Amino acid sequence: MPTAAPRYVSLDTKERLLEAAAQVFASRGFRRATVREICQLAGANLAAVNYHFRDKAGLYQAVLEDTHRRALEKYPLESPADASSAERLHRFIEHLMFKLFDEDLTDCRFRIMAWEMIEPTPALDALVAKIIRPLSQRLQAIVRELLGPAAAEDRVRLCQLSIIGQCLYHRQGQAVISRLFPEQHYTPADLRRLAVHITQFSLLALKGLAQEGEATS
Amino acid sequence: MPTAAPRYVSLDTKERLLEAAAQVFASRGFRRATVREICQLAGANLAAVNYHFRDKAGLYQAVLEDTHRRALEKYPLESPADASSAERLHRFIEHLMFKLFDEDLTDCRFRIMAWEMIEPTPALDALVAKIIRPLSQRLQAIVRELLGPAAAEDRVRLCQLSIIGQCLYHRQGQAVISRLFPEQHYTPADLRRLAVHITQFSLLALKGLAQEGEATS
Amino acid sequence: MPTAAPRYVSLDTKERLLEAAAQVFASRGFRRATVREICQLAGANLAAVNYHFRDKAGLYQAVLEDTHRRALEKYPLESPADASSAERLHRFIEHLMFKLFDEDLTDCRFRIMAWEMIEPTPALDALVAKIIRPLSQRLQAIVRELLGPAAAEDRVRLCQLSIIGQCLYHRQGQAVISRLFPEQHYTPADLRRLAVHITQFSLLALKGLAQEGEATS
Amino acid sequence: MPTAAPRYVSLDTKERLLEAAAQVFASRGFRRATVREICQLAGANLAAVNYHFRDKAGLYQAVLEDTHRRALEKYPLESPADASSAERLHRFIEHLMFKLFDEDLTDCRFRIMAWEMIEPTPALDALVAKIIRPLSQRLQAIVRELLGPAAAEDRVRLCQLSIIGQCLYHRQGQAVISRLFPEQHYTPADLRRLAVHITQFSLLALKGLAQEGEATS
DNA sequence: TATGAATGAGCCTTCATTCAT
DNA sequence: AATGAATGAAGGCTCATTCAT
Numbered sequence: 001m002p003t004a005a006p007r008y009v010s011l012d013t014k015e016r017l018l019e020a021a022a023q024v025f026a027s028r029g030f031r032r033a034t035v036r037e038i039c040q041l042a043g044a045n046l047a048a049v050n051y052h053f054r055d056k057a058g059l060y061q062a063v064l065e066d067t068h069r070r071a072l073e074k075y076p077l078e079s080p081a082d083a084s085s086a087e088r089l090h091r092f093i094e095h096l097m098f099k100l101f102d103e104d105l106t107d108c109r110f111r112i113m114a115w116e117m118i119e120p121t122p123a124l125d126a127l128v129a130k131i132i133r134p135l136s137q138r139l140q141a142i143v144r145e146l147l148g149p150a151a152a153e154d155r156v157r158l159c160q161l162s163i164i165g166q167c168l169y170h171r172q173g174q175a176v177i178s179r180l181f182p183e184q185h186y187t188p189a190d191l192r193r194l195a196v197h198i199t200q201f202s203l204l205a206l207k208g209l210a211q212e213g214e215a216t217s
Numbered sequence: 218m219p220t221a222a223p224r225y226v227s228l229d230t231k232e233r234l235l236e237a238a239a240q241v242f243a244s245r246g247f248r249r250a251t252v253r254e255i256c257q258l259a260g261a262n263l264a265a266v267n268y269h270f271r272d273k274a275g276l277y278q279a280v281l282e283d284t285h286r287r288a289l290e291k292y293p294l295e296s297p298a299d300a301s302s303a304e305r306l307h308r309f310i311e312h313l314m315f316k317l318f319d320e321d322l323t324d325c326r327f328r329i330m331a332w333e334m335i336e337p338t339p340a341l342d343a344l345v346a347k348i349i350r351p352l353s354q355r356l357q358a359i360v361r362e363l364l365g366p367a368a369a370e371d372r373v374r375l376c377q378l379s380i381i382g383q384c385l386y387h388r389q390g391q392a393v394i395s396r397l398f399p400e401q402h403y404t405p406a407d408l409r410r411l412a413v414h415i416t417q418f419s420l421l422a423l424k425g426l427a428q429e430g431e432a433t434s
Numbered sequence: 435m436p437t438a439a440p441r442y443v444s445l446d447t448k449e450r451l452l453e454a455a456a457q458v459f460a461s462r463g464f465r466r467a468t469v470r471e472i473c474q475l476a477g478a479n480l481a482a483v484n485y486h487f488r489d490k491a492g493l494y495q496a497v498l499e500d501t502h503r504r505a506l507e508k509y510p511l512e513s514p515a516d517a518s519s520a521e522r523l524h525r526f527i528e529h530l531m532f533k534l535f536d537e538d539l540t541d542c543r544f545r546i547m548a549w550e551m552i553e554p555t556p557a558l559d560a561l562v563a564k565i566i567r568p569l570s571q572r573l574q575a576i577v578r579e580l581l582g583p584a585a586a587e588d589r590v591r592l593c594q595l596s597i598i599g600q601c602l603y604h605r606q607g608q609a610v611i612s613r614l615f616p617e618q619h620y621t622p623a624d625l626r627r628l629a630v631h632i633t634q635f636s637l638l639a640l641k642g643l644a645q646e647g648e649a650t651s
Numbered sequence: 652m653p654t655a656a657p658r659y660v661s662l663d664t665k666e667r668l669l670e671a672a673a674q675v676f677a678s679r680g681f682r683r684a685t686v687r688e689i690c691q692l693a694g695a696n697l698a699a700v701n702y703h704f705r706d707k708a709g710l711y712q713a714v715l716e717d718t719h720r721r722a723l724e725k726y727p728l729e730s731p732a733d734a735s736s737a738e739r740l741h742r743f744i745e746h747l748m749f750k751l752f753d754e755d756l757t758d759c760r761f762r763i764m765a766w767e768m769i770e771p772t773p774a775l776d777a778l779v780a781k782i783i784r785p786l787s788q789r790l791q792a793i794v795r796e797l798l799g800p801a802a803a804e805d806r807v808r809l810c811q812l813s814i815i816g817q818c819l820y821h822r823q824g825q826a827v828i829s830r831l832f833p834e835q836h837y838t839p840a841d842l843r844r845l846a847v848h849i850t851q852f853s854l855l856a857l858k859g860l861a862q863e864g865e866a867t868s
Numbered sequence: 869t870a871t872g873a874a875t876g877a878g879c880c881t882t883c884a885t886t887c888a889t
Numbered sequence: 890a891a892t893g894a895a896t897g898a899a900g901g902c903t904c905a906t907t908c909a910t
């Protein structure tokens with residue numbers, strides 16, 4: 001009778017690989033990440049990636065799935081429908097900002113997504129379907145509430161893109177921003193302030209557009 | 218009767234190389250671009266890059282300089298100080314949007330810059346100094362006018378970033394946007410509409426912030 | 435019945451590489467030696483050098499260390515302090531001559547050093563520290579004994595260089611020597627004769643200098 | 652009637668090339684010298700070498716011939732048979748030492764020869780015939796005079812090699828010598844002192860051997 | 869006569885992957 | 890189940906040389 005207890009021996013390496021890969025993929029993107037660096041960081045053999053995940057691409061896929069699963073466990077789909085739409089917009093933006101600058105990497109989906117935007121891989125379709133579209137729909141609902149039912153579909157979409165754009169630029173444009181404005185930092189306190197600004201900026205714009213819409217109709 | 222006009226025959230290879238490089242660098246970034254692909258596209262020998270530009274990095278530098286020079290010829294520095302600040306904001310945004318989506322590649326600086334944001338090269342500092350900072354200062358002046366003299370430095374900066382972010386996202390997030398919103402296109406007409414939206418969105422936000430500022434003081 | 439003895443099969447490539455590299459480095463020097471030739475001679479893949487030694491430079495380093503280790507095994511540090519200084523000088527010279535012409539390549543350090551003299555690499559400092567300086571000090575002690583305690587530092591040094599020079603020239607000047615004097619060969623017997631000559635030549639000089647020194651003082 | 656006067660226009664480039672090549676070949680040897688560096692130093696076009704000398708090898712050949720010709724003009728074959736053999740040995744050694752360390756490069760044959768010893772080129776045979784053998788014969792004559800007529804052919808040859816070896820080592824072993832003995836320099840004064848040492852060392856040895864030879868016979 | 873331009877061969881290195889235990 | 894060893898493809902670069910004026 002073999003040992004009945006499950007053996008977690010080999011999970012170790014696999015898990016370490018996943019963790020190391022998440023880190024490397026998040027900071028370098030898929031293409032610039034090297035299997036070597038990942039294995040080294042994980043203290044694993046160079047061939048371990050191919051053994052456990054068939055492929056560099058397989059590892060990437062696995063990282064995405066793993067991080068998604070973990071994120072769902074950690075942040076169950078919250079839907080505090082009771083809060084005001086303005087409040088919900090603020091929370092959405094703050095959450096996104098913190099994710100984008102989360103050095104902890106327990107959930108690196110957002111940073112990896114930033115890479116996928118620049119150099120998409122075959123994994124992008126799945127990412128969009130599983131992560132981005134749901135987020136987009138939540139944002140869309142908030143924006144629609146704020147614009148009023150009369151707002152055109154186009155208008156809602158463009159506003160949504162305006163909001164997301166403001167957030168993402170701070171992550172993707174960091175190299176430029178830090179050169180233009182060395183005084184701009186990204187401590188948690190800064191991120192909170194930033195979220196407040198973007199929320200305020202967007203709310204004012206949305207309210208203005210809502211009024212214009214009414215006036216027009 | 219011999220041709221009196223100078224013959225630019227031998228300039229060809231160098232120019233073809235520059236053009237091909239602009240294209241490849243714009244679509245792949247510096248690191249992923251390969252000298253081989255550039256030479257192949259230009260119909261030139263692999264060693265031609267070394268001969269004419271010393272380096273892959275030298276070629277990159279040359280592309281940036283060449284494209285900058287060409288851009289200055291094509292779009293001389295306009296300064297219609299007579300227009301209203303709102304009008305000037307609109308023109309700034311529209312100009313930026315058209316640049317970001319200029320498939321013509323006579324001026325690929327903006328697309329290359331999008332790459333530099335993600336994986337900066339030593340050329341970034343020069344790019345910031347020569348191209349980005351001047352643009353930033355023009356935008357800053359406009360924003361300050363709209364926010365009023367009482368606005369804090371910080372506020373001006375964040376608003377500027379909010380505006381730029383809205384514009385850039387359409388370029389950098391295209392892979393995601395096209396999946397989320399297949400109906401979103403980027404024809405010249407679309408770009409014009411987009412510029413109008415971003416201008417409107419930002420103006421409303423800026424005006425709102427200006428009023429709040431006054432109320433506070 | 436499976437073999438109980440450990441199987442060194444997989445050590446082969448690395449060792450073959452070391453051996454081939456020793457041969458090529460000894461005959462071409464570091465710069466002119468090509469990884470290709472080494473790999474071909476070793477029957478190994480071109481990337482094997484990178485795998486096992488990281489670098490061409492790493493392989494070079496490894497060759498030097500390996501050959502040094504092997505040499506120490508083969509010729510343990512002899513210190514027959516009982517012999518006369520003349521006798522010790524003779525042994526020193528003979529040993530050096532044999533090393534310089536050891537075609538066996540189990541110890542190619544001396545031939546590689548001949549290259550390092552011409553085009554030094556970063557490895558030279560270590561070579562001097564580990565191999566040359568100890569030898570030099572042994573020779574210096576012998577020379578000092580023969581010159582007497584009154585001899586100036588300078589004198590000892592120059593005599594040492596005169597002795598080494600006589601030995602090395604036979605190795606480094608071989609291309610010229612074999613053309614000038616086709617009758618000059620380097621069989622073991624010749625080497626022994628050569629060592630006798632150099633010893634005799636140097637002893638006479640040293641004794642003469644010692645007497646002069648006395649006369650002067 | 653074309654211009655009768657000879658045109659020295661193009662000689663300039665050719666001469667500059669020869670001079671630059673001498674310098675580069677002397678300091679790097681034939682193989683490590685690059686056409687690029689030579690042309691750059693000469694301020695000439697990259698193709699100039701091939702145009703004027705057909706080949707890198709052709710340029711090398713030309714340098715050797717040119718330098719030889721110049722040397723003959725500058726130092727006509729002196730044969731001061733009146734001086735004592737000891738005196739002539741001293742002059743021979745001092746002359747060689749100065750040549751080996753002549754940074755001026757009007758006559759770089761000796762430094763190039765040092766390279767030919769290490770990595771011979773097809774030019775070596777000619778070098779030996781035209782330069783080295785004559786020198787060798789002069790030295791041989793001096794040595795024979797000092798050893799006396801009874802000395803065996805072998806003995807004369809080995810003594811000759813001992814003398815040359817002492818001289819050459821200072822040039823070829825410089826990388827090692829400067830590490831072992833930082834106090835050893837090669838100013839003209841040092842070279843004179845060095846020549847005195849080597850002469851003294853060798854004379855004592857030769858005299859000793861001459862006496863032994865007499866005693867034996 | 870002389871040269872800017874172009875070329876092909878070769879070098880070292882890195883990378884993801886596969887093989888053979 | 891896991892890994893040390895090995896591999897082929899590709900990348901950037903340098904070099905001596907040739908071509909076309």
